[in-house]
Amino acid sequence: MKMIRVMIVEDDPMVADLNRRYLEQMSGFVLLGSCRSGEEALEALQETEVDLLLVDVYMPGMSGLDLINHIRKEQYSVDVILVTAAKDQKSILEALRQGAVDYLVKPFQFDRFQGALQRYRQRCEWMNDLKQVSQEDLDRKVFSRAQPEERSALILPKGVERNTLRRVWESVSSVEQEFTAEEMAVVVGISQVSIRKYLKFLQELGLLIMEAQYGAVGRPVNQYRYNQGASLPKNWL
Structure with missing residues (x-):
């Protein structure tokens, strides 16, 4: 794309x-x-x-x-x-x-x-990959009218494993202050490369909020925080 x-x-x-x-x-x-x-x-x-x-x-x-x-x-x-x-x-x-x-x-x-x-x-x-479309496709992809059971289904992206997702979610949802990917990698016990995949996934779901913090010099540091009130459905874990 x-x-x-x-x-x-x-x-x-x-x-x-x-x-x-x-x-x-x-x-x-x-x-x-x-x-x-x-x-x-x-x-x-x-x-x-x-x-x-x-x-x-x-x-x-x-x-x-x-x-x-x-x-x-x-x-x-x-x-x-x-x-x-x-x-x-x-x-x-x-x-x-x-x-x-x-x-x-x-x-x-x-x-x-x-x-x-x-x-x-x-x-x-x-839409870019579209050749033919059904009413169900239009309802789900364009008009946001998926059935309740469809909304509850979760297809994990490549590199995101269900058990690790549970560990990451339990960790990030229990932290009240902002944190970096490096800090959360230590808490969960996985590599920084891996934790970034999970944090990005949770961010795309609207469960995490990420903001770039700019210092006096150097590249900005991405700070994450739990989106208060958001929750990962139990049947996704």
């Missing part, structure tokens, strides 16, 4: 920078740039191929909803996720009617942002 090309459309530089830093923590995405208005975004779309726009609603001049309307009229092949403080019924309904694939209300946590983009990427990967 190719890298998903993303553009941020946000007039607030602090919010745009936050979205950029969130995006940089995720694999499979590349940020092409940021635009501070709908007009600027339309100009960029004429010259650059973009897969996904992260769009604010409230902007001077052309609003984010007006931008989506122009995009649909011009038939640009680009998807849109709204990242906005607008939470009124009219804005939400208009965004859905215009085909927004997700809607994030400010302020939000990284795990919600991460989940939105991971679901989008998974859908793109599935």
Whole structure:
């Protein structure tokens, strides 16, 4: 699967920078740039191929909803996720009617942002390999209407073993403070390479939250913390 090309459309530089830093923590995405208005975004779309726009609603001049309307009229092949403080019924309904694939209300946590983009990427990967589709496939992959028994099933990725997953989950869910992969590898008693696979898997499930901590020098250090209230279904272990 190719890298998903993303553009941020946000007039607030602090919010745009936050979205950029969130995006940089995720694999499979590349940020092409940021635009501070709908007009600027339309100009960029004429010259650059973009897969996904992260769009604010409230902007001077052309609003984010007006931008989506122009995009649909011009038939640009680009998807849109709204990242906005607008939470009124009219804005939400208009965004859905215009085909927004997700809607994030400010302020939000990284795990919600991460989940939105991971679901989008998974859908793109599935659609990219699609030849024929059944109603069950559409319900499960696109419209999130899997049957309860399907939701409870877990297919472990390559390199993730069930018994080790149980040990890792018991360890991370009992730690109240943030931790690094190196620290958790010592606690669980497996290699750093292995622990990163399990932490990434739990993060993708929304059970762990990862944030990059930037020091004065050197590369950022990834800090993990348990997503309070989240739980791994017992029949997955």
